[in-house]
Amino acid sequence: EVQLVESGGGLVQPGGSLRLSCAASGFTFGLYDMHWIRQATGKGLEWVSAIGTAGDTFYPGSVKGRFTISRENAKNSLYLQMNSLRAGDTAVYFCARGRGNWFDPWGQGTLVTVSS
Amino acid sequence: EIVLTQSPATLSLSPGERATLSCRASQSVSSSLAWYQQKPGQAPRLLIYDASNRATGIPARFSGSGSGTDFTLTISSLEPEDFAVYYCQQRSNWPPTWTFGQGTKVEIK
Numbered sequence: 131e132v133q134l135v136e137s138g139g140g141l142v143q144p145g146g147s148l149r150l151s152c153a154a155s156g157f158t159f160g161l162y163d164m165h166w167i168r169q170a171t172g173k174g175l176e177w178v179s180a181i182g183t184a185g186d187t188f189y190p191g192s193v194k195g196r197f198t199i200s201r202e203n204a205k206n207s208l209y210l211q212m213n214s215l216r217a218g219d220t221a222v223y224f225c226a227r228g229r230g231n232w233f234d235p236w237g238q239g240t241l242v243t244v245s246s
Numbered sequence: 247e248i249v250l251t252q253s254p255a256t257l258s259l260s261p262g263e264r265a266t267l268s269c270r271a272s273q274s275v276s277s278s279l280a281w282y283q284q285k286p287g288q289a290p291r292l293l294i295y296d297a298s299n300r301a302t303g304i305p306a307r308f309s310g311s312g313s314g315t316d317f318t319l320t321i322s323s324l325e326p327e328d329f330a331v332y333y334c335q336q337r338s339n340w341p342p343t344w345t346f347g348q349g350t351k352v353e354i355k
Contacts, residue, residue, distance in 0.1 A: 165344070167344075174333065174346055174347075174348045174349050175282075175290065175333055175335075175346040175349075176346070177343070177344040177345065177346070180342065180344070188341065188342045188343070190343060224289055224290075229292070229295075230295070230296075231278055231280070231295075231336070231337035231344075232280045232292055232295045232335070232337075233280075233282075233290070233292065233335075233344075234292040234295075234301060235289075235291070235292070236289035236290055236291070237289060238288075238289050239289060
């Protein structure tokens with residue numbers, strides 16, 4: 131069974147940093163693009179970052195220069211280093227496997243709260 | 247940047263009724279569009295990809311159609327478990343970016 135489990139969320143002060151992890155199982159991790167997607171409480175979905183099988187990375191303007199996605203294929207793990215966090219970054223962060231242009235499946239998410 | 251606009255924001259229907267959800271793209275995305283279902287407290291689940299292909303395990307009452315800028319998700323006969331929020335999503339080729347519509351909530355009337 132394909133499974134994605136996020137961890138590392140929590141409360142952080144504005145300007146602080148946090149590193150999220152996503153543990154993958156049930157598939158050959160290194161053969162898939164991977165993504166982070168976030169959702170503020172009661173709001174819609176926002177794609178946050180992508181990493182290809184060759185390590186190429188992509189970000190939207192809202193997080194570019196502050197967030198860094200990385201992967202460690204030997205550990206079947208995906209990471210998101212988040213720096214210079216703002217209140218607007220408060221959300222549940224999901225990791226998801228890329229399937230062509232789509233996301234399938236998704237993890238259950240980890241909550242990041244940016245507040246003083 | 248391609249913007250996806252979903253309508254209506256909320257759809258109030260009874261079990262057994264037909265649901266028709268719309269997603270409009272600000273420019274053509276060909277058939278490159280997906281639909282997701284999200285229930286409260288859960289992660290989204292892929293329902294439809296490439297506009298009209300059902301993902302693995304998705305019941306036949308879910309169907310997708312459209313191409314270019316106008317897309318539709320149809321639930322032929324609502325089951326109690328179908329009341330949820332539905333999102334459309336597309337990918338732009340360069341630079342690679344992935345965007346979602348704002349969602350349509352299907353609620354029990």
